[in-house]
Amino acid sequence: xxxxxxxxxxxxxxxxxFSTNFVFSQHGENHETEExxxxxxxxxxxxxxxxxxxxxxxxxxGDTHITIPLPVILYSEKSGFHVFMSSKFHHGHESYQNxxxxxxxxxxxxxxxxxxxxxxxxxxxxxxxxxxxxxxxxSVAFLLWMFISVxxxxxxxxxxxxxxxxxxxxxxxxxxxxxxxxxSLGEKKYxxxxxxxxxxxxxxxxxxxxxxxxxFPGGANLTxxxxxxxxxxxxxxxxxxxxxxxxYWAHLINTPGVPWWLKLPVPLMPFVEIxxxxxxxxxxxxxxxxxxxxxxxxALGFFSLIFLFAEMGxxxxxxxxxxxxxxxxxxxxxxxxxxxxxxxxxxxxxSALYFGMATEESx
Amino acid sequence: MGLVTPDFGLTFWMTITFLSVLFILKKFAWKPILNSLxxxxxxxxxxxxxxxxxxxxxxxxxxxxxxxxxxxREEREKLLSDAREVRExxxxxxxxxAKVEVDKMMSSAKAQIESEKLTALNEIKExxxxxxxxxxxxxxxxxxSSDKAQVDYANSLLKDIELN
Numbered sequence: 001x002x003x004x005x006x007x008x009x010x011x012x013x014x015x016x017x018f019s020t021n022f023v024f025s026q027h028g029e030n031h032e033t034e035e036x037x038x039x040x041x042x043x044x045x046x047x048x049x050x051x052x053x054x055x056x057x058x059x060x061x062g063d064t065h066i067t068i069p070l071p072v073i074l075y076s077e078k079s080g081f082h083v084f085m086s087s088k089f090h091h092g093h094e095s096y097q098n099x100x101x102x103x104x105x106x107x108x109x110x111x112x113x114x115x116x117x118x119x120x121x122x123x124x125x126x127x128x129x130x131x132x133x134x135x136x137x138x139s140v141a142f143l144l145w146m147f148i149s150v151x152x153x154x155x156x157x158x159x160x161x162x163x164x165x166x167x168x169x170x171x172x173x174x175x176x177x178x179x180x181x182x183x184s185l186g187e188k189k190y191x192x193x194x195x196x197x198x199x200x201x202x203x204x205x206x207x208x209x210x211x212x213x214x215x216f217p218g219g220a221n222l223t224x225x226x227x228x229x230x231x232x233x234x235x236x237x238x239x240x241x242x243x244x245x246x247x248y249w250a251h252l253i254n255t256p257g258v259p260w261w262l263k264l265p266v267p268l269m270p271f272v273e274i275x276x277x278x279x280x281x282x283x284x285x286x287x288x289x290x291x292x293x294x295x296x297x298x299a300l301g302f303f304s305l306i307f308l309f310a311e312m313g314x315x316x317x318x319x320x321x322x323x324x325x326x327x328x329x330x331x332x333x334x335x336x337x338x339x340x341x342x343x344x345x346x347x348x349x350x351s352a353l354y355f356g357m358a359t360e361e362s363x
Numbered sequence: 364m365g366l367v368t369p370d371f372g373l374t375f376w377m378t379i380t381f382l383s384v385l386f387i388l389k390k391f392a393w394k395p396i397l398n399s400l401x402x403x404x405x406x407x408x409x410x411x412x413x414x415x416x417x418x419x420x421x422x423x424x425x426x427x428x429x430x431x432x433x434x435x436r437e438e439r440e441k442l443l444s445d446a447r448e449v450r451e452x453x454x455x456x457x458x459x460x461a462k463v464e465v466d467k468m469m470s471s472a473k474a475q476i477e478s479e480k481l482t483a484l485n486e487i488k489e490x491x492x493x494x495x496x497x498x499x500x501x502x503x504x505x506x507x508s509s510d511k512a513q514v515d516y517a518n519s520l521l522k523d524i525e526l527n
Contacts, residue, residue: 052370073372127372136377140384147392154399159406173396195393199385227369231377235385293366 040311042304050221050296051111052132054086054101058216065091068216070134074099076115076124086128089113099124135220136228139207147202176201176348184352185359193355196239200232201348208292208340212333223343224292226285233285236351241277244358251360252277280354284347291343295336302329494524 056068069087076082082097092101098116102109107121113128114121129137146165153166162170181190181197207228210218222228252273254263262269305325310318498520502513 047366051366052373125371127375129376130370130372132373133376136373136380140380143384144387144392147388147396151392151395154396158399159403170400174400177397177400191397194397195389196385198393199381199388203381203384225370225373226367227373228377230369231374231381235381289367 040304040307042301042308045304046297046300049219049300050224050293052130052225053111054089054113054128054130055091056131056134056216056220057091067091068134070129070131072099072113072126072128074113074115074124074126074128076122078115078117078122082124132220132222132225132228135207135210135217135222138217139203139210139222143202143206172202172205173198180345180349180352184349184356186356189356189359193239193352196235197348197352200235200351201344204232204288204347205340205344208344209337211292211296212336212340221293221296224289224296226289229285229289232288232347233281236284236354237277237281239351240281240354240358243355245360247360248358280350284350288343288347291339295332295339299329299332299336302332498524 054072055070058066058068060066067087069085072082072084072086072088074082079098082099084096088094088096089099089101092103094100095116099113100116102112102114102121104110109121109123112123113126115124116122146169150166150169153163157163157166161167176198177190177194180201181194184190185193204223207223211221211223213219253270255269255273258269302325306318306322309321501520502517
């Protein structure tokens with residue numbers, strides 16, 4: 001019960017913090033975007049949705065953008081540290097203290113904060129709390145609250161049947177422990193890696209699901225962000241490498257069950273195997289990123305069809321398209337729910353298999 | 364390229380956040396959860412095993428009971444047949460005894476009869492003797508004059524005896 005109160009207080013203070021800073025900005029007719037054609041651009045919309053941004057844009061009603069401003073934290077070699085709210089940029093339309101959000105089609109810093117030094121755009125070290133970072137914090141807070149309260153339930157209800165959230169999460173925990181960790185690592189070693197496997201499983205699963213929720217605090221494409229999947233893959237890579245046994249390394253250099261001429265005089269197999277230890281985590285990174293991003297792109301693409309139809313064929317075509325698009329999006333969302341679980345499972349299972357290979361004893 | 368280039372800031376925050384989450388969860392969530400899961404599984408296993416044992420024990424007790432019942436039944440059977448034998452023996456013994464007693468009584472009765480008969484005969488003999496003596500006395504006492512009178516007398520006496 002106390003945990004609940006703490007969570008409520010945290011959420012309310014979060015809400016208050018942002019509500020005072022909520023930006024309902026009204027832009028005049030001579031606005032830069034107004035000069036551009038108001039034509040709907042699905043590609044841009046989709047890329048904006050699956051990418052990152054400095055404020056959390058919730059919706060736009062008329063000309064009023066409703067955005068949660070987020071802190072921008074920069075370190076410039078020229079002018080030192082800077083911390084300010086993203087609302088200072090007025091949605092990228094204004095610059096602040098020589099900083100601005102880069103624009104332009106072929107700009108390689110497009111959408112990122114750059115510093116104007118001698119008329120040139122220079123990218124500072126940027127550790128801003130972006131939309132994805134905030135989403136990461138929220139999901140992690142939720143994850144911590146969820147599992148610490150479940151852990152408490154376990155110690156309070158010792159030896160009793162699970163109840164509430166505990167009974168919802170227990171099958172998943174047991175699934176990861178028995179069907180992933182124990183199955184790939186064996187009875188002796190699984191306990192060492194289970195905490196990591198449980199953490200990545202629930203981290204990926206929760207963020208996959210949150211990505212499917214269209215409104216705040218969901219909607220960020222966190223597990224479809226290459227930085228997130230890269231960090232996860234690097235963790236798996238580091239754990240695999242650190243725990244590699246003598247047998248593992250020996251098998252990399254001298255792969256058993258392979259004809260000798262593949263190893264001598266040209267060390268073809270060792271080369272492939274060594275390459276493999278880097279390819280494995282790389283594939284992990286790309287698989288999760290691509291699956292989740294693709295799901296978002298397709299779902300958004302179907303939504304865009306409504307507006308494209310409306311633009312081309314008028315409101316009737318729009319409504320007609322809407323029926324078709326919405327039903328397809330519902331179908332895709334259900335599919336994405338499945339994918340959310342499968343990708344979390346696959347990432348965890350493959351990590352477990354790599355650990356299993358690395359810790360293999362000679363037989 | 365923006366989509367597939369890892370952003371420095373997010374990588375930075377992700378690394379810090381994920382590491383802290385990993386350690387916090389490991390310490391405060393996974394350890395207690397996994398431990399209690401294991402404990403509970405062990406206690407369930409234990410309970411199942413003891414239930415199995417109790418079942419075996421029950422079966423054993425039941426078969427013991429069955430055995431005891433069987434034994435009791437046999438015991439009863441035996442007791443009953445013993446009792447029957449004893450009864451029969453008692454009856455036959457009683458019969459035998461009765462027969463012996465009867466024989467004894469019969470023989471003693473016979474002996475008594477025999478002795479009574481003897482006494483009676485003796486008495487008769489004595490009576491005959493005394494009668495004879497009496498007659499003889501009377502005959503002598505009369506001192507009869509004639510032979511004829513003596514013979515008549517003797518005949519009358521004889522008649523008397525026969526009448527008696």
